[in-house]
Amino acid sequence: MNVSGGQATDFDAMIVGAGFAGMYMLKRLRDDLGLRVRVVERGEGVGGTWYWNRYPGARCDVESLFYSYSFSPELQQEWEWTERYPTQPEILRYANHVADRFDLRADIAFSTSVDSARYDEARECWVVSTDDGAVSTARYLITAVGCLSASRVPDFEGMDTFRGPTYHTGQWPHESVDFTGRRVAVIGTGSSGIQSIPQIAAQAAHLTVFQRTPNFSVPAVNRPLKADEIEQTKSEYDQLRQAARMSPSGTNPADPIGHVLELPDEVRTREMNQRWDYGGAGFMSAFLDTAVNPEANEVVAEYVRDRIREIVGRPEVAELLMPRDHPIGTKRICVDTDYYATYNRDNVTLISVRETPIDRITEHGVVVAGELYEVDDIVFATGFDAMTGPLNAIALQGVDGVMLRDKWIAGPRTYLGIASAGFPNLFMITAPGSPSVLSNMMVSIEQHVDWVADHIAYAREHGIIRTEADPAAEETWGDHVNEVANMTLYPRAASWYMGANIPGKPRVFMPYVGGVGAYRTLCDEVARDGYRGFNLTTRNDVSAAGDIDAKTPVPADS
Ligand code: NA7
Numbered sequence: 001m002n003v004s005g006g007q008a009t010d011f012d013a014m015i016v017g018a019g020f021a022g023m024y025m026l027k028r029l030r031d032d033l034g035l036r037v038r039v040v041e042r043g044e045g046v047g048g049t050w051y052w053n054r055y056p057g058a059r060c061d062v063e064s065l066f067y068s069y070s071f072s073p074e075l076q077q078e079w080e081w082t083e084r085y086p087t088q089p090e091i092l093r094y095a096n097h098v099a100d101r102f103d104l105r106a107d108i109a110f111s112t113s114v115d116s117a118r119y120d121e122a123r124e125c126w127v128v129s130t131d132d133g134a135v136s137t138a139r140y141l142i143t144a145v146g147c148l149s150a151s152r153v154p155d156f157e158g159m160d161t162f163r164g165p166t167y168h169t170g171q172w173p174h175e176s177v178d179f180t181g182r183r184v185a186v187i188g189t190g191s192s193g194i195q196s197i198p199q200i201a202a203q204a205a206h207l208t209v210f211q212r213t214p215n216f217s218v219p220a221v222n223r224p225l226k227a228d229e230i231e232q233t234k235s236e237y238d239q240l241r242q243a244a245r246m247s248p249s250g251t252n253p254a255d256p257i258g259h260v261l262e263l264p265d266e267v268r269t270r271e272m273n274q275r276w277d278y279g280g281a282g283f284m285s286a287f288l289d290t291a292v293n294p295e296a297n298e299v300v301a302e303y304v305r306d307r308i309r310e311i312v313g314r315p316e317v318a319e320l321l322m323p324r325d326h327p328i329g330t331k332r333i334c335v336d337t338d339y340y341a342t343y344n345r346d347n348v349t350l351i352s353v354r355e356t357p358i359d360r361i362t363e364h365g366v367v368v369a370g371e372l373y374e375v376d377d378i379v380f381a382t383g384f385d386a387m388t389g390p391l392n393a394i395a396l397q398g399v400d401g402v403m404l405r406d407k408w409i410a411g412p413r414t415y416l417g418i419a420s421a422g423f424p425n426l427f428m429i430t431a432p433g434s435p436s437v438l439s440n441m442m443v444s445i446e447q448h449v450d451w452v453a454d455h456i457a458y459a460r461e462h463g464i465i466r467t468e469a470d471p472a473a474e475e476t477w478g479d480h481v482n483e484v485a486n487m488t489l490y491p492r493a494a495s496w497y498m499g500a501n502i503p504g505k506p507r508v509f510m511p512y513v514g515g516v517g518a519y520r521t522l523c524d525e526v527a528r529d530g531y532r533g534f535n536l537t538t539r540n541d542v543s544a545a546g547d548i549d550a551k552t553p554v555p556a557d558s
Contacts (some may be wrong), residue, residue, distance in 0.1 A: 001199065002418065008443060010036075010136060010137045010337065010415045011035075011036045011037055011038045011136060011137075011138040012029070012035035012036045012037065012138065012139050012140065013029050013035050013036075013037045013038075013138055013139065013140040013142060013456070014037070014038050014039075014040065014117075014126065014128050014136060014138040014141050014142070015029075015038070015040070015140070015142045015143075015144055015219075015520045015553070016040055016114045016141070016142070016144060016145050016394065017038075017039070017040075017041060017047055017048055017143065017144035017145045017149075017206075018039050018041035018043070018046045018047075018048065018051070018099075018104075018108045018110075018144075019046070019048015019051070019095075019144060019146050019226075019446070020047075020048060020095065020441070020442060020445050021048070021144035021146070021429040021430065021445045021449060022041065022048070022108075022142075022144035022429075023039075023046060023048060023095070023098060023099060023102075023104055023178060024069065024071065024270050024445060024446060025039075025142055025144055025236045025429065025452065025453070026039050026104055026107055026108070026447045027071075027102050027104065027451045028449055028453035029453060029456065030107060030133075030454065030456075031102070031293075033453060033456060033457055034223040035456075035459070036477070037107055038107060038109060038128055038138070039104075039107055039108040039109065039110075039207060040108075040109050040110050040112050040113070040114050040128075041109065041110050041112065042111065042112065043110065043111070044110050044111050045092075045096065045110065046096060046098075046099045046105075046108070047091070047092045047095040047096070047102070047496050048095075048144075048146050048149065049085075049146050049148060050088055050092050050095060051092065051095075051148060051168060052089045052149065052151075052170055052171055052172070053088060053170055053192070053498070054088055054089075054102065054172035054173070054174065054500075055167070055169040055170075055172045055195070055196045055381075056086035056177075056195075056196050056199035056200055057090075057195035057196045057197075057198060057199040057337070058087065058169075058172075058192070058195060058196070058346055059085050059086065059087050059220070059222070059337075060085055060091060061085065061089065061191070061220075061281055061320060061332075061333075061334070061335040061501070062085075062251060062281075062282065062440045062441075062442070063084055063085060063251075063281075064081035064082075064083060064084065064085060064086035064090070064225070064400070065225075065230070066080055066240075066241075066244060066252065066440060066443075067086060067091070067440065067441075067442050068081070068094065068442060068448060069098065069442065070237070070443075070461075071443075071446060071450075072474065073237075074316035074402050075098065075101065076234070076237055077234055077345075079097065080230065082224060082225060082464075082488055083221050083222055083223065083224055083225060084220070084221070084223050084224075084225055084283050085088040085158055085220050085222045085280075085335070086471070087384075090091060092120060092219050095555060100295065102519050106428050109130070110134075110248075111298055112130050112131060112132050112425065113130060113131045114128055114130055114131075114394050115129050115130060115131050115143055115394070115395065116128075116129045116394065116396070116397065117129070117174040117395070117396050117397070118363040118397040119397065119398050119399060119423065119424055119425070119426070121399055121424075123137070123538075124139070124424070124425070124465050124466050125137045125138060125139050125425070126138050126141040126425065126426070128141065129258060132352035139425060139465070140425045140426075140427065140456060141425065141426050141427075141451060142426075142427045142428075143390075143391060143394070143426070143427070143429065143431070144429045145390035145391060145394075145439050146390055147386055147387045147390075147430060147436055147441075148170070148383075148384040148386055148437070149170075149384065149389075149390045150384055150385040150386075150389030150390045150393055151168050151169075151170035151382055151383075151384055151533065152382060152383055152385050152389075152501075152502065153168055153380045153382055154380075154382055156220060156358055156361045156362040157360035157361070157547045158358060158361045158362050159358070159361050160294060161361065161362055161363050162361050162362070162363060162364075162365075162378060163363045163364070164242065165177075165377050165378075165379065166378045166379075166380065167223070167377070167378070167379045167380065168379075168380045168382070169188075169192035169196060169379065169380070170192070170195070170383075170384060177269075178203070178204055179200055179203040179204040179377065180204070180205075181202065181204075181205050182204055182205055182210070182376040183205055183206045183207075183374065183375045183376045183377075184200055184204040184206070184207050184208070184375060184376065184377045184378075184379060185207075185208050185209075185210060185365065185366050185373065185375040185377070185378045185379065186200060186207065186208075186209050186210065186379045186381055187210045187358070187366070187378065187379070187380050187381065187382055187437055188210075188212075188380065188381030188382040188383065189209065189211045189212075189213070189214060189215055189381070190215060190331075190381060190383055191215075191267055191332065191334045191335075192198035192333070192381040192383070193209070193381035193452050194215060194336045194339045195334075195335045195337075195339075196343055196379065196381060197209055197339060197342055197348075198336070198337060198339055198341075198502075200223045200379065201240070201342045201347060205347065205348065206347045206348075206349070207347060207348045207349070207353065208348075208349045208351060208375060209348065209349070209350050209436070210351050210353050210358060210368070211320065211321075211350060211351070211352055211354070211372075211495075212353050212357070213323070213325060213336050213352065213354065213479065214320065214321050214322060214324075215323055215324045215331060216301065216304050216328045216329075216331075216337050217325050217333070217334035217335065217336045217340070218276065218279070218280065218281065218283045218284075218304070218333060218334070218335055218336070218361045219276065219279050219335075219336060219337070220279050220280060220335045220336060221277070221278060221279025222279070222337055224511075230536075234360070240252055240483075241398065244440065244443055244516075245443055245447070245516070245517065245520060246516075246517035246520065247515075247516060247517055248515035248517065248518075249285075249435075249439050249440060249515070250435070250439040250442070250443030250444060251281070251282070251440045251443075252277070253280075253281070253282030253284075253285040253410075253530040254282060254285065254341030255285075256285055256286060256287050256288045257271050257286060257287065258287065258288060259287060259288050259296065260286070260287035260288075260290060260296045260299050260300065261289060261293065261295060261296050261299070262288055262349060262555070263287075268287075268299060269303070270388055270514045271286050271386070272286055272303045273301065276303075279312050279335075280335055280337055281287065281333050283333070283433075284300075284328070284333050284452075284556045286328050287299075287300070290328070290329060291356070291488050291489060291490075292487060292488050294485045294489060296328070297327040297328055297489055298327075299406045300328050300329075301323070301327065301328040304321045304328060305323075305480060308321050308322050308340055308362075308492065309322075311340040311344075312340050312341075312343050312344060313343075314342045314343070314344075317343050317350055318343075320350055320352050321340060321343065321350070321372070321533060325493075325494070326492060326493035326494070327489040327492055328486065328491065329489075330488075330489050330492055330493035330495060330497075331468065331489075331493050331495045331496075331497070332437065332438075335448060341531070345505060349373075351368055351373065353368055357370040361378070365378075366378065369394040383496060383501055384436070384496065385502050386499075386501075386510070387410050387412070387431070387432045387436070387437065387496075387510045387511070388408060388432060388499070388505075388510070389502075391405075391412075391428065391431065392404065392405040392408065396423065396426070398420075398422040398424070398426070399422050399423075399424065402422050404420065404423060409423065409506070410431035410506050410508075411506040411508030411510075412431070412433065412508065412510060413427060413433075413475075413478055414428065414431050414432055414433035414434075414469070414474065414477070414478050415433075415470070415473050415474040415533055415534075416433060416434060416469075416522075416523060416526065416533075417430070417431045417433030417434025417435075417436065417468035417511075417512055418431065418433075418434065418448060418451070418523075419467075419468070419469040419534070420453065420469055421468065421469045421470065421471040421473075421474045422468070422471075422473065423468070423469075424466045424467065425466060425467060426473075427448075427455070427470070428450060429445060429448045430444050430445060430448055431511035432511065433477060433478065433481050433510070433511075433512055434448065434510075434511070435511060435514070435515065435516045435519050436510050436512075436514050436515075437497065437511050438497075438511045438512070438513060439516045440516075444516060445517060446520075446540070447498045447516070447520050447523070451523050451524075451527065453465065454527060455531060457532075458527070458530075458531065459536070461537045462538065462541065463468050463539045464536045464537065464538050464539075465537060466535075466536070466537035466540050467531065467534050467535070467536050467537075468534060468535045468537075469533065469534055470533050470535050472518075473532070473533030473534070474533075476533075476540050478532075480514075481509070481513075482508075482509065484514045485509040485513050486511065488513055490509060490513060491509050497509055497511055498510070498512055541558070554557070
């Protein structure tokens with residue numbers, strides 16, 4: 001079929017992105033539903049976030065045995081993770097293994113970007129244009145573009161004048177970068193900065209860190225996994241995975257021991273000591289009230305500040321590293337290896353750019369408060385246009401010519417964080433309004449993919465050719481997302497969850513705080529009620545108004 005003069009190929013579903021979401025979506029739709037599917041991926045390989053984020057020290061903050069797919073018992077039994085927290089190269093090897101094992105590559109167009117996609121109401125399909133000039137039609141369009149994939153470098157004056165190499169952590173070169181003997185600047189102390197700084201410091205002649213806002217970080221206590229613990233987890237995978245699915249965050253931390261404000265000092269401290277020594281983000285689950293009560297939160301925040309005081313030798317440096325502008329946990333807690341101790345090294349300088357921002361970048365380095373810090377390389381660990389960035393980068397046009405980025409001008413509006421009114425047959429994996437970045441992404445990805453696959457299967461069984469979020473349902477969901485967020489301390493942080501890191505971006509709390517388990521139950525109820533909140537149009541409805549199939553042949557997919 002020829003569309004608009006372009007070389008067109010028609011599919012039942014097109015998927016944007018071959019990260020963990022896109023790969024699993026392909027598998028479900030192709031292998032379980034028998035659909036003709038095409039995935040479009042801008043990278044040369046699979047892995048998404050883990051394909052791009054190759055910076056030194058890049059490592060997942062969820063334990064490897066749980067940052068993995070659960071859909072295939074064979075896969076989860078056969079794959080051997082080597083460390084408690086997986087490194088980026090190991091996660092990428094896993095992604096490639098999955099692609100090979102399930103024969104996914106044949107249906108993925110690599111090194112190709114989706115430029116635009118337009119919903120064609122006359123034909124009830126998406127018309128998708130890619131940067132290779134192809135125009136394809138598909139009944140369903142599924143975005144699996146990741147939440148942290150639109151990397152961002154602030155617009156520093158003089159950026160182009162710098163004579164040395166510059167890097168962004170989210171677009172790291174594929175060949176290894178050697179900082180030996182070099183003077184390096186790292187700008188940004190979010191998770192990517194915190195992971196890369198110790199590694200760069202160990203290699204570089206000198207490292208200057210430019211910090212605007214200190215972050216809370218807890219030690220990973222990473223280590224090689226022992227054979228017996230792998231075996232133990234694998235033997236209990238069914239129960240452990242199910243518990244993670246129904247938990248607040250999609251992980252299996254030790255249960256909270258109570259409300260911190262109701263516990264004696266020694267009990268609080270013992271619990272925090274134990275969790276600190278054990279390592280990992282489970283530190284944040286010690287108590288029931290820290291996410292909602294500022295006073296309770298401060299107890300935990302002050303504990304971490306005490307650890308910083310203890311670890312960092314120079315008190316003035318320790319003071320600069322202590323976060324005081326946001327409650328702990330309202331930005332994703334960082335999980336590090338030797339981060340604070342790195343500031344005890346003689347070759348590391350910390351420059352606060354909070355009161356005096358970076359003036360400009362020159363040929364020789366970074367200028368702050370009129371002083372030039374001469375460097376050979378600059379690493380931007382400056383984050384992402386999170387969640388909406390990758391979706392708004394595609395010119396997504398729904399009914400009546402409305403662009404998604406225009407509809408979302410005052411903030412994203414979705415139903416369940418999966419669909420958006422006015423954009424029929426579009427499903428968005430882990431979009432704003434779903435738990436996504438507040439959870440173990442693997443658990444949230446699998447839940448969304450399964451739900452979308454079931455929705456499409458239902459549509460096919462019932463002769464539904466168009467499914468679209470109802471505007472009223474969307475509004476109610478948006479109100480609920482806000483209401484739940486406002487019950488917590490999350491909105492008190494100028495975080496990328498709020499869009500606060502991008503000048504001019506609307507300040508709306510994007511992820512759903514209600515918890516992975518509760519959210520799953522809700523989505524299941526919506527499905528059980530025949531996809532409550534979606535307007536479903538059957539082939540017969542359309543035939544009554546003039547059969548689309550008689551007008552324009554859309555690939556038979558139902
Ligand atoms: P983040 O967490 O958004 O961190 C970006 C960092 O860059 C943060 O410290 C920013 O300071 C800093 N930044 C941004 N713009 C500037 C300017 N203009 N000057 C100085 N410093 C700046 O991104 P990451 O990649 O570290 O982590 C993203 C997520 O990946 C993380 O949450 C994990 O879930 C995994 P700011 O805080 O805005 O003052």
